[in-house]
Amino acid sequence: MAEGPAAPSRGPRLERVEELRGLRPGDRRVRIVVPREFHRTHGSLVTTEAVLAPSGRIGAVLRGIRAILIGRPLPTDAEQTERVGVLTGLPIFASDNVSSSAYATEEAMRVLALAGVGALSLTMPLTVAIVLVLVVVVTSYLQVIRAYPQGGGSYVVASENLGPLAGLVAAAALLVDYVLTVAVSVAAGVAAISSAFPEVHNERVIIAILLIALLAVGNLRGVREAGILFAGPTYLYVGTILGLIAYGFVRVAIGDVPDPVPPAVPFPVEAVQPLGLILILRAFSSGAVALTGTEAVANGVPAFRPPESRNAGIVLVLMATLFGSLFLAISFLATTIGVRPDASETQTVLSLVARSIVGDGWYFYLVQATTAIILILAANTAFAGFPRLASIMAVDRFMPRQFAQRGERLAFSTGIIALAGVSAILVAAFQGSVTGLIPLYTVGVFLAFTLSQAGMVRKWTRERRPGWRSSALINAAGGTVTGVVALVVGVAKFQLGAWLVIAIMPVLVVLLYAIHRHYRSLEDVLLVPSSQALALAAVRPRVIVPISRLDRAAIRALAIARGVSDDIVAVHVSFDEEGARAFTQRWAEVVGGAVPLETIISPFRTVIAALTRYIDAIDAGDPARPIVVVLSEFVPRHWWEAVLHNQTALLLKLRLFLRRNTAVMDVPYHLDSGRPSGDDPSA
Numbered sequence: 001m002a003e004g005p006a007a008p009s010r011g012p013r014l015e016r017v018e019e020l021r022g023l024r025p026g027d028r029r030v031r032i033v034v035p036r037e038f039h040r041t042h043g044s045l046v047t048t049e050a051v052l053a054p055s056g057r058i059g060a061v062l063r064g065i066r067a068i069l070i071g072r073p074l075p076t077d078a079e080q081t082e083r084v085g086v087l088t089g090l091p092i093f094a095s096d097n098v099s100s101s102a103y104a105t106e107e108a109m110r111v112l113a114l115a116g117v118g119a120l121s122l123t124m125p126l127t128v129a130i131v132l133v134l135v136v137v138v139t140s141y142l143q144v145i146r147a148y149p150q151g152g153g154s155y156v157v158a159s160e161n162l163g164p165l166a167g168l169v170a171a172a173a174l175l176v177d178y179v180l181t182v183a184v185s186v187a188a189g190v191a192a193i194s195s196a197f198p199e200v201h202n203e204r205v206i207i208a209i210l211l212i213a214l215l216a217v218g219n220l221r222g223v224r225e226a227g228i229l230f231a232g233p234t235y236l237y238v239g240t241i242l243g244l245i246a247y248g249f250v251r252v253a254i255g256d257v258p259d260p261v262p263p264a265v266p267f268p269v270e271a272v273q274p275l276g277l278i279l280i281l282r283a284f285s286s287g288a289v290a291l292t293g294t295e296a297v298a299n300g301v302p303a304f305r306p307p308e309s310r311n312a313g314i315v316l317v318l319m320a321t322l323f324g325s326l327f328l329a330i331s332f333l334a335t336t337i338g339v340r341p342d343a344s345e346t347q348t349v350l351s352l353v354a355r356s357i358v359g360d361g362w363y364f365y366l367v368q369a370t371t372a373i374i375l376i377l378a379a380n381t382a383f384a385g386f387p388r389l390a391s392i393m394a395v396d397r398f399m400p401r402q403f404a405q406r407g408e409r410l411a412f413s414t415g416i417i418a419l420a421g422v423s424a425i426l427v428a429a430f431q432g433s434v435t436g437l438i439p440l441y442t443v444g445v446f447l448a449f450t451l452s453q454a455g456m457v458r459k460w461t462r463e464r465r466p467g468w469r470s471s472a473l474i475n476a477a478g479g480t481v482t483g484v485v486a487l488v489v490g491v492a493k494f495q496l497g498a499w500l501v502i503a504i505m506p507v508l509v510v511l512l513y514a515i516h517r518h519y520r521s522l523e524d525v526l527l528v529p530s531s532q533a534l535a536l537a538a539v540r541p542r543v544i545v546p547i548s549r550l551d552r553a554a555i556r557a558l559a560i561a562r563g564v565s566d567d568i569v570a571v572h573v574s575f576d577e578e579g580a581r582a583f584t585q586r587w588a589e590v591v592g593g594a595v596p597l598e599t600i601i602s603p604f605r606t607v608i609a610a611l612t613r614y615i616d617a618i619d620a621g622d623p624a625r626p627i628v629v630v631l632s633e634f635v636p637r638h639w640w641e642a643v644l645h646n647q648t649a650l651l652l653k654l655r656l657f658l659r660r661n662t663a664v665m666d667v668p669y670h671l672d673s674g675r676p677s678g679d680d681p682s683a
Contacts, residue, residue, distance in 0.1 A: 014038060014045065049073060052408075070220045073408035081224070082410050083305045086314050088227035091234035093300055093312075094319035096181055096293030096381030098238065099374045101326035103188050103434065104130070105334055106349035108287035109341045110435065113267035115275035120335060122280065127331040130287050131324045133481055137294055138320040140453050140478030142313050143471055144298045147459065149309045153298035154452035155389060159396075161455035161462070165509075170451040171393055172508040173444030174295060176501055178386035180440055181292055182379040182423035186211050187432045188348075189375030195351040196368040198264075204432040209424045211376050216420035219383040222409040223303050226384075230377045237374035238322060240366055245329040248357045252336055261355045263342035278492065285489035290327060292445050293378070294319075295452075296385035303384070333357070345435060379423075387415025397519040398512045436497070443493065443501045446486035453479030541628045541663070542618060543568040545595070546611055548648065550586055553669035557632035558595055560667055564628060571614060573600045573607045608652055612659075619661060627662045634669040 020029045034040060037050040052073060054063040074082070084092060108126050112119040148156055154174060159167025186208045194201040219226045251258060273279055297316045304311040330350060333339075339352045354367040387403070391412045394404035400414075407413030430436040453475045460472035490498055528534065543565045547554050561568050570587075574580040580599040587597045602610045619627055633649040649666070656664050 015040075069217050071222070071225065071409055074222065074410050076406075076410070078410065082222050084224055084227050084303060085305050086311050086318070088224065088231055089304055089311065089315045090318055091231040091377070091380070092223065092227045092303075092384050093297045093315055093381055094293065094322070095230065095234050095374065096185060096296065096378040097290070097319050097323050098234070098326070099185065099188075099378035100290035100292065101241070101323055101330060102192070102350050102371050102375055103348065104287050104290035104327055105331045106341055107289060107435075108283045108331075109334065109349060110267075111279065111283035111286050112275075113341055113343075114273045115279055117267075117269050117340065119275050119279075120340070122283070123331050123335050126280075126284050126287055127328055129284065130290060131328060133288065133485060134291055134294070134320055134324060136478050136481045137291060137449060138316055140449075140456070140475050141294060141298050141316060143456060143475060144452060145301055145312050145316065146309050147456065148298070149301050151299055151301040151303075151388060151392065153295050153389070154448040154455075155393065157455035157459070158451040161458040162451065166451050166455070168398065168509045168512050169505065170448045171389065171398070172505045172512065173448040173451075174299075174389055175386065175508065176504060177292060177295075177444040177448070178382040178389070179419060179423050179426060180437065180444075180501075181382035182212060182215075182419060183426040183430070184289070184434060184437045185375055185378035185382075186215075186423075187427060187430075187434045187437055189372045189378075190432055191345060191434055192348055192351065192368055192372035192375055195347045196365060196372075198346055201346060205428055208427045208432050212379070212420050212424050212427070215376070215379050215383060216416055219380065219387075219416050220407065220409060220411055220413055222411050223384065225409075226380065230380050233370065233373040233377055237370040238326075240370045241326055241330075244354055244357060244363070244367055245326070245333065248333045248337075248353070249329070251357065252333070258337055258356045260338040260340065261352050263340055263344075263352060264346045265342055265344035266340055267343050281488050282492040282496075285485075285492045288446075288485055288489060290323065291449075293381045295445060295448060296381045298452075299385045299388050303388070345433065382423075383416055383419060386419045387412030390415040390418075393512070396516075398516045400515065440497050440501050443486065443489050443498045444505065446482050446489055447505075449482035450479050450486055453482060539626060540567060541565050541626045542622070543628045543630060544615060544618065545570045545630045545632075546649075546652065547572050547597075547632070548607075550583070550590055553632040553634045553667075555590075556669055557630050557667040558591070560665070561628075561630040562595065564630070564665070568595055570595050570597045571600065571611065572597065573602050573610050575602055575605050577601060607648055608655055611652060612655055615656075615659075615662065623661065628665055629656060629662060630665045630667060632667050632669065634671055637671050 014034060016033045018031045018033050020031055021027065037048055037053075038045045039048060040046070049072075052063070054060045105123065105127065109120055109123050112122055112126075144153065144157060150156070154170040155167050158170040187204070189211065190204045190208050193207070194204060200207065218229050221229075248258075294316070297312050297319070301308050301312045304315075330353065334349055334353050337353065337356050339349055339356060341349050342352070348371075350371060351364075351368055354364050358364050358367075390399050390403040393399040394401055402414040403412065403418075405412075405414065426437070456475035457472050457479060460468040460475065490502060492498075494502070541564065543561045545554075545557055545561050545568065547558075547570050558570065570591075572580070572583050572587075574583060580601050584597065584599055591597070598614075600610050600614060615627060615629065629652075631649045631652065653664050653666065656662055
């Protein structure tokens with residue numbers, strides 16, 4: 001009777017069975033032992049925190065430093081505890097928009113000042129216009145939050161309703177805007193510091209880069225902990241500025257209008273440029289930078305506690321209310337007192353307003369300190385929005401997969417690190433100048449606003465749910481307003497630097513699409529249809545074992561290679577015939593005929609080139625069968641001892657890494673361990 005096929009081996013098991021003997025004869029118990037790094041649940045192995053335990057003193061030191069900076073790792077099921085409420089979500093997602101009140105007035109005034117002191121009277125009308133635009137944008141985004149509680153903002157809305165190209169344009173605009181948010185916010189924070197301490201003005205770039213690194217570390221600790229860290233300074237800024245505004249309003253109301261403190265370098269009293277429509281539009285577009293950050297709430301809806309949409313909507317309304325109030329009040333006080341902007345950027349308009357109202361006392365320095373902190377922490381909005389947007393795009397395969405993975409603290413670590421690196425480069429390139437960076441700002445965000453609102457109009461008109469007409473009308477109004485502002489900003493700031501952002505966005509869209517095309521082509525090649533039954537037939541590879549010298553490491557590699565396949569050959573490269581004969585004789589004495597030996601004489605003293613050409617020739621003889629190259633490599637006792645050896649095996653691995661039809665098996669031999677079993681030449 002024919003025997004059936006052999007049952008497949010269960011393979012190696014992690015559990016170990018231990019037999020325990022009792023005190024009485026014949027008293028025995030059996031215990032199943034699982035390593036502390038694992039436990040089994042529902043048939044699957046689950047790792048414990050012990051798998052992260054470092055090996056060696058250096059690893060322990062690095063792990064300790066990491067734990068201090070970032071904190072202990074969090075398991076995946078702790079994600080719900082990392083969500084934030086309204087009070088914590090406000091400083092995380094609204095700090096960018098709220099902090100814009102510290103410099104939005106100044107940016108509009110700096111442009112108007114080019115037309116002379118009299119043109120500064122337009123500051124208040126422009127402020128009102130910008131706040132009205134904010135109201136329209138916030139009203140529109142409340143609908144986005146309710147319709148897309150999974151987050152994603154403009155990218156998801158535009159992709160789903162206007163097509164992938166519109167989604168990529170919105171995403172590219174937002175990615176650029178998030179980078180600029182970090183650069184501008186930190187540069188503005190450093191400017192507030194230098195307003196109080198002018199002696200640090202020349203070190204502003206180094207200070208800014210260090211602050212970006214500090215923000216990155218804070219966000220790597222996780223969303224909830226970042227919110228706790230940054231909540232106090234955010235609310236302290238709001239309270240301090242409200243106190244300053246209240247005192248200023250009281251002085252104006254009783255007729256005690258303070259005298260304006262003169263700037264360090266005033267703008268000329270006479271007009272440098274005529275007060276025309278273009279200049280007014282430039283001033284409006286510079287002040288409209290205040291609307292940045294509105295998008296972040298819609299992107300980060302999943303970060304809120306349930307009900308997510310309701311909490312996100314509350315944060316959005318609170319954000320707009322706080323910013324609008326502060327922006328209007330600061331512009332009113334600046335124009336009423338008669339403050340003029342500083343042409344050298346050493347003193348900010350807010351610092352001049354504060355010094356005019358409260359003098360050089362402790363409250364002035366409190367205003368400067370809280371302003372500097374909130375401006376720096378405003379970058380936290382980008383650190384909350386950029387990684388989440390990048391993770392959604394990575395899931396859609398428009399960005400590298402690493403951006404979709406959460407780090408040890410459940411934060412999107414790759415996105416946080418990438419944002420910090422690019423923004424630091426930008427700050428260094430522009431020497432930390434807020435005025436130099438501002439023209440690059442807002443172009444992208446208003447384009448994303450417009451695409452988002454257009455996508456919502458398309459959604460309402462297609463679905464036609466109850467009340468769709470009013471919803472479509474709100475989003476149409478929002479799209480019209482933001483579209484006009486995007487056009488105004490692009491035209492007004494084109495020659496000042498906006499052309500650079502406009503030129504970068506198409507390049508970024510092409511890059512994102514190229515990433516997607518790569519993943520699609522890879523999927524077409526590697527995907528196994530679920531309906532296809534797999535036949536895992538054994539493949540008999542050809543095994544090549546390069547041998548430089550016959551030692552214990554080489555013998556161990558040969559022993560493992562024999563277990564892989566019986567079609568095996570050892571290859572030795574010698575530089576002359578005498579060396580080849582000596583090695584062949586030594587091989588016959590130690591190994592004998594257990595493994596055939598092929599010696600190659602390389603008169604040009606090249607080892608790697610000779611081996612790779614030999615592998616090419618073997619592969620050409622039978623390209624249907626794979627080649628396995630088994631490399632013996634000893635590991636020294638100390639890492640620094642590696643420089644004493646030529647690392648031929650490492651170089652050969654790198655050379656063979658991209659070679660088709662070839663697998664590389666590395667067999668390390670650790671010198672700090674005893675002689676392992678199975679490598680005895682006499683065995």
